[in-house]
Amino acid sequence: MDPKETSRHSSVLIIGASRGLGLAIARQYAARGARVIATARGESAPALSALRHDHPDTVEIERVDVDDPAQIDALATRLGERTVDLLFVVAGVSLAPVDEAAADISTEDFVRTMTTNALGVMRTVERLADRVSPGGTIAVMSSGQGSVTNNTTGGFEVYRASKAALNQLMRSYAARRASEGRTLLLLAPGWIRTDMGGEGAGLEIDEAVPPLVDTVEAQRGTPGLRYLDRHGATVAW
Numbered sequence: 182m183d184p185k186e187t188s189r190h191s192s193v194l195i196i197g198a199s200r201g202l203g204l205a206i207a208r209q210y211a212a213r214g215a216r217v218i219a220t221a222r223g224e225s226a227p228a229l230s231a232l233r234h235d236h237p238d239t240v241e242i243e244r245v246d247v248d249d250p251a252q253i254d255a256l257a258t259r260l261g262e263r264t265v266d267l268l269f270v271v272a273g274v275s276l277a278p279v280d281e282a283a284a285d286i287s288t289e290d291f292v293r294t295m296t297t298n299a300l301g302v303m304r305t306v307e308r309l310a311d312r313v314s315p316g317g318t319i320a321v322m323s324s325g326q327g328s329v330t331n332n333t334t335g336g337f338e339v340y341r342a343s344k345a346a347l348n349q350l351m352r353s354y355a356a357r358r359a360s361e362g363r364t365l366l367l368l369a370p371g372w373i374r375t376d377m378g379g380e381g382a383g384l385e386i387d388e389a390v391p392p393l394v395d396t397v398e399a400q401r402g403t404p405g406l407r408y409l410d411r412h413g414a415t416v417a418w
């Protein structure tokens with residue numbers, strides 16, 4: 182194996198890995214030799230089960246729904262004293278069509294988008310941070326659409342707002358925990374063909390995820406919060 186492709190994070194916990202980008206990230210880390218704990222929220226996650234079958238000694242499957250604080254607590258309890266080098270929270274939803282104005286979304290969908298993409302992610306980060314080794318990395322899947330500066334075209338109004346909220350919440354987290362010395366990352370992976378990204382997306386999962394993981398790997402051991410695209414370039418807040 183190319184040494185570049187051996188994971189610098191030797192153990193990773195990936196939240197939201199049943200399909201899409203989270204699953205592909207779990208596959209990348211398993212292929213790079215890391216110990217992987219990958220979570221799904223349903224009882225059945227066939228693609229993750231197949232990954233575990235291929236890597237029986239290094240891949241574990243856990244369960245958590247980030248909308249449910251009790252499930253996050255239960256996961257933390259099950260992990261016990263175990264630590265990981267990387268916590269990567271990938272879970273997210275996009276519930277409204279591109280052209281739906283924020284004022285037209287149902288209150289239920291607004292609350293669910295904000296709960297999963299911002300509050301649920303931050304609860305997961307807060308509750309599991311102690312399971313990340315000192316000097317380890319906490320990565321969170323944001324989006325280029327979370328950039329306030331770059332929002333000149335509009336669209337996906339509530340989804341954008343949820344990722345901007347996530348970015349702001351991570352800045353507050355980073356300020357409050359600045360002395361801890363962990364690497365904190367908000368990632369903008371690009372527009373990728375997944376269930377969420379849709380058929381019109383410009384990138385295949387296999388094009389986007391390896392460079393994204395390379396970027397997370399390159400950031401290991403560099404404390405502080407950064408908002409980066411998959412190639413490691415800074416995204417304007």
Ligand SMILES: NC(=O)c1ccc[n+]([C@@H]2O[C@H](COP(=O)([O-])OP(=O)(O)OC[C@H]3O[C@@H](n4cnc5c(N)ncnc54)[C@H](OP(=O)(O)O)[C@@H]3O)[C@@H](O)[C@H]2O)c1
Nearest residue numbers: 197199200201202246247272273324372373375376377378
């Ligand atoms: N695709 C893109 O173009 C793109 C671009 C920028 C950012 N992103 C972000 O990347 C992340 C993954 O997106 P994707 O394209 O892979 O989407 P996806 O194919 O729709 O997959 C979403 C994943 O999140 C999980 N999830 C959703 N709600 C959850 C919850 N409450 N608790 C735990 N897991 C939950 C899903 O689990 P279930 O299978 O149980 O539903 C699934 O594993 C999201 O945060 C998204 O906003 C995607």
